[in-house]
Amino acid sequence: MILTAPPCGLLSLCAMHLKDTKLYSILNFKCPVCHEGEFFQAHPYVLSKVGDLHANCPVCHVKYEKEIGFYTGAMYVSYAIGVAVFATVWVAMGVLFPELGVGAQITTIALVMLAGSPLFYALSKIIWANLFFSFDKSRSCAVGRSTAGPVQ
Numbered sequence: 001m002i003l004t005a006p007p008c009g010l011l012s013l014c015a016m017h018l019k020d021t022k023l024y025s026i027l028n029f030k031c032p033v034c035h036e037g038e039f040f041q042a043h044p045y046v047l048s049k050v051g052d053l054h055a056n057c058p059v060c061h062v063k064y065e066k067e068i069g070f071y072t073g074a075m076y077v078s079y080a081i082g083v084a085v086f087a088t089v090w091v092a093m094g095v096l097f098p099e100l101g102v103g104a105q106i107t108t109i110a111l112v113m114l115a116g117s118p119l120f121y122a123l124s125k126i127i128w129a130n131l132f133f134s135f136d137k138s139r140s141c142a143v144g145r146s147t148a149g150p151v152q
């Protein structure tokens, strides 16, 4: 019996395996429909444009805002992310630094939440979009290659 190693390491996220999944769109901030166009106008830590979306996907031209106030529901996702990060940091501090006082714990959690808030805000919007948009492979290849094909 011949065993072959997988093309990617155990701990690395292999892009080949994630391509065409919602996780690929979320982790790369790509359009939830074509997975090629940028979802946000800028990186989440460009604070002047934090969370600003393109009106339409630059590749497949799908309208990102299905209706007025569509992304209001992303606050539920943001709340879930905030609670998950809070609990993770709190448990990690309890395990790694059990002698830490309450004041230091509160300060550490507040700093992590403050530093991560632009990222959590962006993640909540792209996760919310991925709940309501479906990947369409036909939109990713045909339109993407005709307008911005690879240079060879």
Ligand SMILES: [Zn+2]
Pocket: 031, 032, 033, 034, 035, 036, 037, 057, 058, 059, 060, 061, 062
């Ligand atoms: Zn798209």
